[in-house]
Amino acid sequence: MESCWHIETDLLIAGSGMAGMSAALFAANRGVNAFIAGGAGGFEYSSGLLDLWGISLTKKGQITRKPWDMLEKIFENMPSHPFANQKKDTIKQAFFELTASLKAMGLAYTGYDALNSMVMTPFGTLKPTYRLPYTMKSNVEAFKKKEPWLILDFKGLREFSAVFFKEVMKKHRKDIRTQCIEFPGTSLQSQVFTPFLARNFETDQVQQKFIKKVKPLLKKETYLGLPAVLGVHSSEKILNILEKELGVKIFEIPTSPVSVPGIRLKETMMKALENSSVKTLQNLRVVKVLKASDKGFDCLLGSEQNPVRIHAKAILLATGRFLGRGLYASQKKIRESIFDLPVCQPGTRRKWYRQDYFNQQGHKIHQAGIETDDFARAVDKEKRPVFNNLFVSGSILAHQDWIRTKCGAGLSIVTSFHAIRSYLQIRQGGKIC
């Protein structure tokens, strides 16, 4: 087989979503020689909020502000959950290390140590999260204070409606005004998109025009809310400039996809990997494994016709679930896409979904996935590692429903942290060549 490139590496991180990218950062911080490969990573669909755990385990159908109390319950009562073999300190450490890396690259996150923050969504609902972008700090604060807000939306932007937000918020707050404005420089466009607005916001000119436009709109309001489009690489700076000039607190409201806070997260993580020990192979998925053993893996990336060939001594599988293509569901069965690893799953298709879509118990299919041993390695039916050097992290893991329990980013961060540390431990023990 002809191949243009041939790469040798200690560790291949397969998957460039939240789990893969977090793992890459953790690997980079530890000087691991690694490559990360995968698709777009789904960041455009990500709110940019870093959830840890948002749902109560004692009061059905309610959100919780106390994630650590819930984690205690998981440690005690849910032994198969991916969080079960973690410790509170390790989880904190993982979050701290990740957010510190992001901050160093200019993307600040904030939040309470012990509690979840409640972020207002475009639907006027409240979403519990553990770490949120600095630009949403006042989103959480504003809700707690009885002060008047002005909510802005932009002409031609479909991803956020200020009136929708205001109308649902009415049950909590009466003092909200809305205003739809034309985003500076878009008079000739009937439709505008969030990433376009965000990149335009990076320029002085647009910032000044925005200030000029918004200043006369503000009356007694002390808070100004707008969809999350305050720049991509310097959102904190832009927020500070606008707050200073307009004399109000400003907050972002996360939007429907395409989500700028998700793009910020991805681009900042990419930046953090520059000049590190982890190299990125963008838009190249693992398409085939030619040889797999405890000594290493021979893989083809990209396409089978014109592949990049890579030999990795170990692999971290962070390929995600169905949308990320880590799992594949046929009419009969759920399979793991790269190694055809055993997938823990709820039997026939009839058991995958309930009839009631919004049932608070969730759907069984979301609990399907890969089971691991204490060292984050994929295991077979006898619970033995399939390979000594095949690690797994993120949403592909079994026995968790990140969607309903609101733990998506946390699941990726914590299990990737654990996987990278396990990889190093095993390597130190001499079990990986």
Added chain:
Amino acid sequence: MPEKKKLETKVLIIGGGVTGTGLARDLALRGIPCVVLEKDNINSGASGRNHGLLHSGARYVSSDPASALECKKEGDILKKIAPHCIEETGGLYVATGNDDKEYVALFPELCKKAGIPFEKLSIKEALELEPDLSNKIVAAFRVEDACVDPFHISLENMNQAIEYGARYFNRCRVIKFVIASGAIQKVVANDTLNKRVFEIKPNIVVNAAGAWSGEIAKLAGVCFNMIYSKGSLLITHSRITNHVINRLRPPSDGDILVPGGTVSIFGTTSLRIDSLENIRPTIKETDALIKEAKAIVPKLGNTRYIRAYAGVRPLIGEQQQKGFSKEDRSVSRGFSLVDHKKDKIDNFITITGGKMTTFRLMAQKTADLIAEKFNNTMGCKTAVVPLRSKAPTQMTEAGMSFRNRPGKGKKDDITMCECEMISKNQFKELISWLKKNRKNPDLNALRIHSRLGKGACQGTFCSQRVTGFMYDENYLKQDDGIYNIKDLLQERFTGQRPVLWDGQLCQAELNEALYCGFYGLELEK
């Protein structure tokens, strides 16, 4: 005490399916005032849950040649009066090696006898016309099948009737008949949309409630047995063939593939059920259908399906007594018109059975009976007057909205739904029309009157955007939008559940991540 609304009318039609709306049009064109009460929405029953196939008649040449010819004649009329609701695709009948050779051999003769035009094709010709057909087919015929948008037809029926003086009320469930001196004096209905009670004084009541007509008759103390035969169908992500493809064998499960604009529809099953509650397609039916589908079009084995749906065929029990058979498809698909004079209720008529293709004829026969009672001699005009109203009905047809985009190219117009290419201005037009004619437009009403939520994303992107737009235009208040979205997504999910694997499962995962993971809608009560 809920508010009471009193009404008087010459004819009260119960049921807003293709029969009820067709009858309303017929009566309106004759100048006979009528009111249509629909317990749900236009075409909520079998009228909206079928293949959308305008039968050439060939399907019934063996079991029911009279029905076959009826289909042919009615098909010709509809193609003339409502060409904008119909795509004249033509149809193919194909047999595989496993199909009954005798039936295949008899088919041309049966068609000839019944008066159904056909053309014999060589296998090569058939494969040239439709390359996705199985190369294992052993016989092929071309017939005059066409596909029809049943929603478009019913909406045109109703809207034209309204233009000629009829009235229509949806979400009104008839709960009681007040009967005195051998006639229905008063009909009581619950208007669930406006939370009021209707009291209607009709001269004549027509029961056109489809599968529910047994229940309506019971309110008048009249008993007849309905056979409930559930049929489930699958919708593909993209259009598979240009022609209607029929399997050349006696009618059976999974033997018709009908193109519908940008998609194809495959069906059906036939399952005897006891109750009309919770009619939904099942996973077992879906898998059985796909197994059949592969035999004539192998691609149907690995194509993406976006949803499934199920309807109940309204078959009449009286015929069941005549020629009882376990196979519901062999029960005549002809219709039955009953004057309940024989049950000692003078002003009560039931029209039931039949099929989509012959709805106009069913309406005509019913209207003839009514006209006779009123000594109205205008005669039926439905076969000659074009079936075209002034309402924005063209948005129900897959792929049509883009072509007929009003205000296309206007500066402020943007696409709200990429799957079906529906623009903001189109929704604007539809909403203002609904507001004027139907009151309280919600997401569900927009879905019924347009292609909203019917494309590959099944509401993931469009529902949120359109809800935002409805808030911007002051059509929604407080948290109405949240429940509008929840209702729409639950409704869409019921149809998606049986086909959730591969691509459509990825779509569903994204949908849930967004609406539950991010917005937390499962927690909003």
